[in-house]
Amino acid sequence: MATLAPIATAPVERLHETWEARPGLYGILGTVDHKTIGKRYLVTALIFLVLGGIEALVMRVQLTHSDTHLLSPDAYNQLFSMHGITMIFWYASPILSGFSNYIWPLMLGSRDMAYPRVNALSYWTFLASGIFIYTALAIGQAPNDGWFGYAPMSLRAYNPGLNMDFYALGLLFLTVSTTVGAINFIGTVMKMRAPGMSLNRLPIFVYGTMTVSFSVLFSLPALTAASVFLFFERRFGMHFFDAAQGGSPLLWQHLFWILGHPWVYIIVLPAMGMVSEMIPTFSRRPLVGYPYVALSTIATGLIGFGVWVHHMFATGLPAVSMSFFSGASFLITIPSAIAVFAWIATMWLGRPVWRTPMLFCAGFVVLFVIGGVSGVVTAAVPFDWQVTDTYFVVAHIHYVLIGINVFPVIGAFYYWIPKMTGRMMNETLGKWNFWTMFIGFNLGFFPMHIAGLLGMPRRVYTYPASSGWDTVNLITTIGAFVFAVGVLLFVINFFVSRRSGAFAGSNPWDAGTLEWSMESPPPPYNFAVIPIIRSRLPLWEGQLGDDTPGLVPGEGPSHITEGAVLAEGRETFGTSPLEAEPLHVLHMPEDSLFPFLLAVAMLATAYGLVFSAWWLAILGGLGMLACLVGWLWPRHLVTGERA
Amino acid sequence: MTTTAYDRTIPLGVHEGRAPGWWAMVWTIATEAALFAFLLFSFFYLGSQSRSPWPPSGPLALKLSLPNTIILILSSIAYAWGERGIRAGDRARLRLGLAIAFILGLIFIIIQGIEWSNQPFGARDGAFGSLFYTITGFHGAHVVVGLLMNILVQIWAARGTFTRESHLAVTNAGMYWHFVDVVWLFVFASLYISPRLG
Numbered sequence: 001m002a003t004l005a006p007i008a009t010a011p012v013e014r015l016h017e018t019w020e021a022r023p024g025l026y027g028i029l030g031t032v033d034h035k036t037i038g039k040r041y042l043v044t045a046l047i048f049l050v051l052g053g054i055e056a057l058v059m060r061v062q063l064t065h066s067d068t069h070l071l072s073p074d075a076y077n078q079l080f081s082m083h084g085i086t087m088i089f090w091y092a093s094p095i096l097s098g099f100s101n102y103i104w105p106l107m108l109g110s111r112d113m114a115y116p117r118v119n120a121l122s123y124w125t126f127l128a129s130g131i132f133i134y135t136a137l138a139i140g141q142a143p144n145d146g147w148f149g150y151a152p153m154s155l156r157a158y159n160p161g162l163n164m165d166f167y168a169l170g171l172l173f174l175t176v177s178t179t180v181g182a183i184n185f186i187g188t189v190m191k192m193r194a195p196g197m198s199l200n201r202l203p204i205f206v207y208g209t210m211t212v213s214f215s216v217l218f219s220l221p222a223l224t225a226a227s228v229f230l231f232f233e234r235r236f237g238m239h240f241f242d243a244a245q246g247g248s249p250l251l252w253q254h255l256f257w258i259l260g261h262p263w264v265y266i267i268v269l270p271a272m273g274m275v276s277e278m279i280p281t282f283s284r285r286p287l288v289g290y291p292y293v294a295l296s297t298i299a300t301g302l303i304g305f306g307v308w309v310h311h312m313f314a315t316g317l318p319a320v321s322m323s324f325f326s327g328a329s330f331l332i333t334i335p336s337a338i339a340v341f342a343w344i345a346t347m348w349l350g351r352p353v354w355r356t357p358m359l360f361c362a363g364f365v366v367l368f369v370i371g372g373v374s375g376v377v378t379a380a381v382p383f384d385w386q387v388t389d390t391y392f393v394v395a396h397i398h399y400v401l402i403g404i405n406v407f408p409v410i411g412a413f414y415y416w417i418p419k420m421t422g423r424m425m426n427e428t429l430g431k432w433n434f435w436t437m438f439i440g441f442n443l444g445f446f447p448m449h450i451a452g453l454l455g456m457p458r459r460v461y462t463y464p465a466s467s468g469w470d471t472v473n474l475i476t477t478i479g480a481f482v483f484a485v486g487v488l489l490f491v492i493n494f495f496v497s498r499r500s501g502a503f504a505g506s507n508p509w510d511a512g513t514l515e516w517s518m519e520s521p522p523p524p525y526n527f528a529v530i531p532i533i534r535s536r537l538p539l540w541e542g543q544l545g546d547d548t549p550g551l552v553p554g555e556g557p558s559h560i561t562e563g564a565v566l567a568e569g570r571e572t573f574g575t576s577p578l579e580a581e582p583l584h585v586l587h588m589p590e591d592s593l594f595p596f597l598l599a600v601a602m603l604a605t606a607y608g609l610v611f612s613a614w615w616l617a618i619l620g621g622l623g624m625l626a627c628l629v630g631w632l633w634p635r636h637l638v639t640g641e642r643a
Numbered sequence: 644m645t646t647t648a649y650d651r652t653i654p655l656g657v658h659e660g661r662a663p664g665w666w667a668m669v670w671t672i673a674t675e676a677a678l679f680a681f682l683l684f685s686f687f688y689l690g691s692q693s694r695s696p697w698p699p700s701g702p703l704a705l706k707l708s709l710p711n712t713i714i715l716i717l718s719s720i721a722y723a724w725g726e727r728g729i730r731a732g733d734r735a736r737l738r739l740g741l742a743i744a745f746i747l748g749l750i751f752i753i754i755q756g757i758e759w760s761n762q763p764f765g766a767r768d769g770a771f772g773s774l775f776y777t778i779t780g781f782h783g784a785h786v787v788v789g790l791l792m793n794i795l796v797q798i799w800a801a802r803g804t805f806t807r808e809s810h811l812a813v814t815n816a817g818m819y820w821h822f823v824d825v826v827w828l829f830v831f832a833s834l835y836i837s838p839r840l841g
C-alpha cells in the first residue's frame with residue numbers, strides 16, 4: 001500500500017545515491033538524468049545560436065555598402081544557407097527541447113522522463129548531427145542552396161560538390177534526434193504525471209511541447225523522404241526532382257514545406273507555452289482563458305498542417321489550390337490571436353511586476369503582433385506575389401523566429417536559470433540586456449521590410465549602388481550588431497550570476513507551478529516524495545484558496561510536503577493518460593553508454609556515406625545494430641508489489 | 644488530513660493500463676506510417692504529372708507479388724497465433740509461432756529479391772523506377788528489421804524471459820510486424836494495383 005509519508009522522513013540519502021549519475025567518464029557519457037541532458041541541450045543549442053549569429057554578422061558586414069566584395073558569391077551562399085539551417089534546425093527547436101527536458105519532470109511531479117535513455121540518445125544525436133553539418137563548413141563544402149534546399153539547384157548537375165550531400169544527410173541525422181525526442185515527450189505526458197495532474201491541470205508549456213511533438217511525428221517524415229530522395233538522386237543517379245526524367249522540382253517543395261510550415265509552429269508553440277508560464281507569475285494572477293489557450297495551442301498545431309502551399313504561391317499552382325491554402329493561412333491567425341488576447345488580459349487584470357523575464361514576455365507580444373501582421377498580409381496571394389523572395393519575407397521570418405523564439409527563450413533563461421543553478425541573474429544587467437536586444441532587433445529588422453518593398457531580393461551577395469538600398473542596409477547592419485551586443489550581455493550576465501548571483505532559494509519568483517517546490521538546483525531525484533496534485537497552481541493554493549483554478553471542492557488541497565516515497569530503486573509512478581490516476585510503480589533505467597555509442601556509430605555511418613567510404617558506413621551500421629541489441633537486452637524481471 | 648491518497652494498492656511493474664514502452668512502439672509506428680504515406684504521396688504526385696506511360700513498361704506483373712502478399716499476411720497471422728500462446732503462458736507455442744513467422748518473412752524477402760531482378764526497368768530509368776526501388780527497398784528494410792526483432796524475441800523466449808504477465812517485447816515486436824504487413828498492403832495496392840485502374 002503506497003501511503004503518504006511526510007517529506008521529513010523520506011530517505012533522502014538513499015534517493016540521492018540511487019539517482020545520482022555515476023562518477024567519472026561513465027557518468028558523464030552515460031547519464032540519463034533529464035536535468036543534465038536538458039542543460040546540455042540548452043548550452044549546445046546556445047552555441048549553435050552564437051555560430052549562426054556570427055554567420056549572420058559576417059553577411060551583414062558584406063551588405064553594409066553596395067558593391068562590397070569581402071565574400072565571394074560561393075562563400076556567401078554557404079553562409080546564408082548555414083545560417084538558416086543552424087538557426088532553424090540546430091538552435092530553435094533543440095533549445096526548446098532543452099527547456100522541456102529540464103523542466104517537464106519538475107513541473108509534472110515525476111522523477112524522470114518516460115524514456116531516459118532515449119532522452120540521452122536524443123541529445124547525443126543532436127550533438128553528433130551538429131558536428132557533422134559543421135564539418136561541411138570546416139572543409140569549405142557547406143550546404144549552399146538556402147535552408148530549404150530547392151531543386152534543381154540542389155542536384156548534382158548544378159551543384160557537384162559535397163555541399164548538398166552534407167545537407168541531406170545532416171538533416172536526416174537530426175531527424176533521428178527530433179523524432180525520438182518527440183516520442184519521449186509524448187510518452188512522458190501520457191504516463192509520467194504526478195497523481196491528480198489531470199489534463200485540465202497541465203501547464204500550458206506542457207501543452208505546447210506536447211502539441212509540437214505530435215506535429216513532429218507526422219510532419220518530419222516528409223523531410224526524411226525528401227532528404228533520402230535528394231541523396232539517392234545525387235549519389236545513385238535516380239530521378240525524383242529532375243523534370244527531364246519524369247521527376248518534379250515541385251515534389252521537393254511540397255515535401256519540404258509539409259514539414260517546413262509545421263516546423264514554424266514546432267519552434268514557436270513551446271516558446272509561447274513558456275510565456276504562458278511567465279506572464280501569470282509576474283502578473284500575480286492565473287492565466288486568463290486557460291482552456292482557450294490550451295485549445296488554441298492544439299488548433300494551431302493542427303491547422304499548421306494545412307498551410308504549407310503558402311510558401312509556394314509563386315510556383316504556378318492552380319488558383320483553387322492557392323485559394324484553399326490562402327484561406328487556411330488566414331484561419332490560423334485566429335488561435336494565435338486568442339493566445340495574444342489571453343496574455344494581454346492576464347497583464348491587464350493582474351498587477352504586473354516588471355522583472356527581466358516579464359520584459360522579454362512583453363517584448364515578445366509586441367514582436368509577435370508585428371510578425372503576425374507581416375505574415376498575414378502575405379497570406380493574400382497577390383501581395384505575396386509582390387514581395388516573395390524579397391527582404392520583406394526575410395523581415396517577416398525574423399520577426400517571427402526571433403520575436404517568438406529568441407525573446408521568450410532569453411526570458412525563460414532569466415526565469416528558470418535560478419532553478420537550474422540556484423543563483424539569480426543580475427536584474428540591472430538583465431534590463432540592459434532586454435533593451436539592447438529589443439532596440440537592436442527592431443533597428444535591424446524593421447528596415448528589411450522597406451528594403452523588400454523597394455525590391456531588394458533575398459540571397460544576393462551584393463547589390464549595385466544605383467539600386468538605392470545603401471541606407472536601409474546600413475541601418476540594418478548597425479541594428480544587427482546592437483542586437484548581437486544584447487545577446488553578449490546575456491552571456492556575460494550568465495557567467496556573472498554563476499560567480500556571484502544572489503541565492504535563489506526554492507521559489508524566487510513566488511510562482512505557482514510545481515517546479516518551484518523543491519530546492520534550487522533540484523536534487524537528482526527531483527522529489528523526495530511524489531506529490532499529489534489537486535489544482536493547476538499547487539503553490540498558489542495558499543494565496544488563492546478556493547479560487548485556485550483546477551481545484552475541485554471536496555477533493556482537498558494538493559499534497560506537496562507529503563506523498564509516496566518510492567525509494568526501493570529508481571522508481572516513480574506511472575499514471576493514466578487522462579486523469580493521471582497512479583496505475584503502477586515504474587522501475588526507471590540506470591545510466592547507460594549505449595545511447596552515446598549509438599550516436600557515435602551513426603556519426604561514423606554519416607561520414608562513411610558522405611565521403612563514399614563504404615567500409616566506414618557498414619562498420620557504423622553494424623555498430624548501430626550491436627548498440628541496439630545491447631540496449632534492448634532485458635536485465636531484470638519486474639514482478640511483485642511494493643509498499 | 645488523509646492518511647492515504649491512494650484507495651488501493653499500487654503494484655510494481657505494469658499489470659493494468661499500458662506500459663510506457665508500449666506507447667513508445669505505438670508512436671514509432673505512427674511516425675513510420677507517416678513516412679510511408681509521404682513516400683506514396685510522392686509516387687502518386689509524380690504519377691499524376693507523368694507525361695510518359697506510368698509504369699513505363701505496362702502494369703507490374705502480379706504473378707509473384709500477389710502470392711508474396713499472401714505469404715506476408717500468413718506470417719502476421721502466425722505471429723499473432725504465437726503471441727496468443729504466451730498470453731496463456733504457452734512458451735512453446737510462442738516459439739513455434741515466431742519461427743513460422745520468421746520463415747514466411749524470409750521467403751517474402753527472397754521473393755522480393757527475385758521480383759527486383761525481374762523488372763524490365765532499373766532504379767535510374769526515370770521517376771517510376773526510382774520510386775519503385777526506393778519504396779519497395781524501404782519496405783524491405785523494414786521487413787529485415789522485423790526479422791531481426793523476431794530473432795531477438797526468439798532468443799529471449801528460449802531463455803525464458805517471457806511469462807504470461809510480462810512479455811512486452813513480444814507485443815511490441817508483434818505490433819511492428821503487423822505494421823510492416825499492413826504497410827505492404829498499401830505499397831502493393833499503390834505500385835501494383837493502382838496503375839491498372841487508370
